[in-house]
Amino acid sequence: MSYSTAIVVGASSGIGENLVCQLAESGCKVAAVARRKELLDALVAEFPGKVLAYPHDVTNFDEVPKLFAKITQELGGLDLIIYAAGVMPAVAETEFNFEKDREMVDVNVLGAIAWLNQAATRFENTQSGTIVGIGSVAGDRGRQGQPVYNTTKAALATYMEALRNRLAKKGVKVVTIKPGPTETPMTANLKGKMMKADTAAKLILEKSNKTGEHYLKPVHWLIFLIIRNIPSPVFRKLKV
Amino acid sequence: MSATIISPERMTRLTGFGMLSAGDGYLFRPISVEDVQDVIRAASDAGFKITQRGSGRSYGDANVGHETVILDMTRMKRILHWDRHTGVLECEAGATIETLWRFAIEEGYWPPVVSGTMYPTLGGALAMNIHGKNNFCQGTLGEHVLEIEVVDAQGAVFNLTPKDELFYAVISGAGLMGVVTKVKLQMKKIHSGDLKVFARSIPNLEAQFEAFEQFEHEADYMVSWIDCFPGGKQTGRGLFHAAWYADGPISTLRPEHQDLPDTVLGLLPKSVVWRALKIFSTRFGMRSINTAKFYASKYLGNEATHTQSLVAFSFLLDYVPNWRWAYKPCGFIQYQSFVPKEHAPLVFQKQLELQQAAEIESYLGVMKRHRPDKFLLSHAVDGYSLALDFKVTEDTKQKVWDLAHRMNDIVLDAGGRFYLAKDSTLRPSDVKRYLGENALRKFAKFRDEMDPNKIFTSSLAERTGLADPQSLLANS
Structure with a gap:
């Protein structure tokens, strides 16, 4: 899929960073949005003229309308927006920490809504464009280990589905991606076999062409089909 | 008019008549000169350029702009004054050729020059200085205009007549000199339809x-x-x-x-x-x-x-x-x-x-x-x-x-x-060659006076170099 102009929110590391690189390599002009300016500057230096840096904290919701208009003006249009920002602080098994929970809701859900509402309004009017939200397989069930992270990813998936239902008849593609465990700074404290971030980014761009909800691997689709259908009384006894 | 917010609610995709050129922009449809001034001010404050548009009948990209404010003049379409004895008609620039002939024909008047379609607005027709099938004997539409009211990029309003040199730059100027808001036109006397x-x-x-x-x-x-x-x-x-x-x-x-x-x-x-x-x-x-x-x-x-x-x-x-x-x-x-x-x-x-x-x-x-x-x-x-x-x-x-x-x-x-109303393919070097350096120099001078910050633009203006005539002149 070839795009001319794109915004990647959450672009400084992990999947977002790889998305920026791959889009820029394909010739797309990319606005990289993230908090850490020095990391964005490195991307700009790597892809001069192709990557534009916009330092921004996604929890500063009020900044979004003006910044969105500025970015689309400076890009000269907008074909694609990807919301890849996300946080998953380590949470102990018995921990209930509102500060951590609120940060996840702010970044993973409200930030997405603030940015993607802007894109949805624009694309609805221009009857074009692609919106991609990076969800997670973690949103498929409420699990013991990450109650609020699961909640935010479930909320994002539901929001994306609603956008899809609103915008499908307007010619706008709305794509939810549910990666499995991926090697990123966010998952540095997790164990187990994970997908490389560049591989995930490549698959996301491939799947961005098809409106709908996508897992990155067929095996993930099968496993989570099963997991979603495990009855709650059984699920709560499982160590997952 | 609330022209102060550049928001995605105003975003729209517009195409040229040939459907090949498209651009997304923030659409404003003013109904008065004050509205036009508001839009110019709001666009300037937000750092946006302005593309003017009438009925969208230019074939190429003259009525299209990328990420600009789109100033759509089609709501400013009132007939303001009509003298049935002399055939002098004054109207807002969003009035179409159809508006004119339907209004005046019963009293034996017809627009002196018309395009092959009746739908262009007068403002658009003058930006391109349209001709008709009588160009060989009646010239272009601009030759029948007695006076125009123009709003420049600073929001100043003034009138121009054929005695003013600037009149000949605004008419034919592809919407790059300012916004034509009113037109006084000499209609043609006819004795039959x-x-x-x-x-x-x-x-x-x-x-x-x-x-x-x-x-x-x-x-x-x-x-x-x-x-x-x-x-x-x-x-x-x-x-x-x-x-x-x-x-x-x-x-x-x-x-x-x-x-x-x-x-x-x-x-x-x-x-x-x-x-x-x-x-x-x-x-x-x-x-x-x-x-x-x-x-x-x-x-x-x-x-x-x-x-x-x-x-x-x-x-x-x-x-x-x-x-x-x-x-x-x-x-x-x-x-x-x-x-x-x-x-x-x-x-x-x-x-x-x-x-x-x-x-x-x-x-x-x-x-x-x-x-x-x-x-x-x-x-x-x-x-x-x-x-x-x-x-x-x-x-x-x-x-x-x-x-x-x-x-x-x-x-x-x-x-x-x-003819810029039709063009899709001209390169800057072509434009420089057919207009000639003298005309371009004059155009650049007037543009500097009317729109020093080059707010008025279009995809055509950017493609052909007319948006920045000084640079066009400098590049050989």
């Missing part, structure tokens, strides 16, 4: 020029259709029309006498005709239609005069609503060049041969006679124009553009010019 129309079947290009020369001192209107498919001795064959204003009866001055029929050929409802045309929108289909039209004109009504209403003769393009959709899913360009009379026969011959050799023949060819005018970005010459409609698909786009660039070179070598 009908024309006497003479038709002649034309066997080749040489005969086309002979027909124009024969009638140029007596006709009120002249136009010729060209079948662009046949080569050899039949290159340039077609159907020539000359027309004269008729006398009476007075009932022909009623708008209902002018209304176009609801069906085509008395059979097909107009609304479905574009679908029928789409079936024929192939080389074979269009070759067949052109051939059928040629032979029909050869054996029916040849060398005869008939009566036709002004609307029916003038607005041929409005017979079939949405006819351009026949070119979907992509679109089309109209390539029109204006060539001095001494070179036109050879240039048009070469153009017709080139498009045949490239196997992308124009589906419709139209030839007209012109005279020069003193507007700054004028397209007219003492000569002829040939307009060619080329269907464009994803596969043929490069080929069409290559063809256009080759034809541009031939036109420029012959001292020819181009």
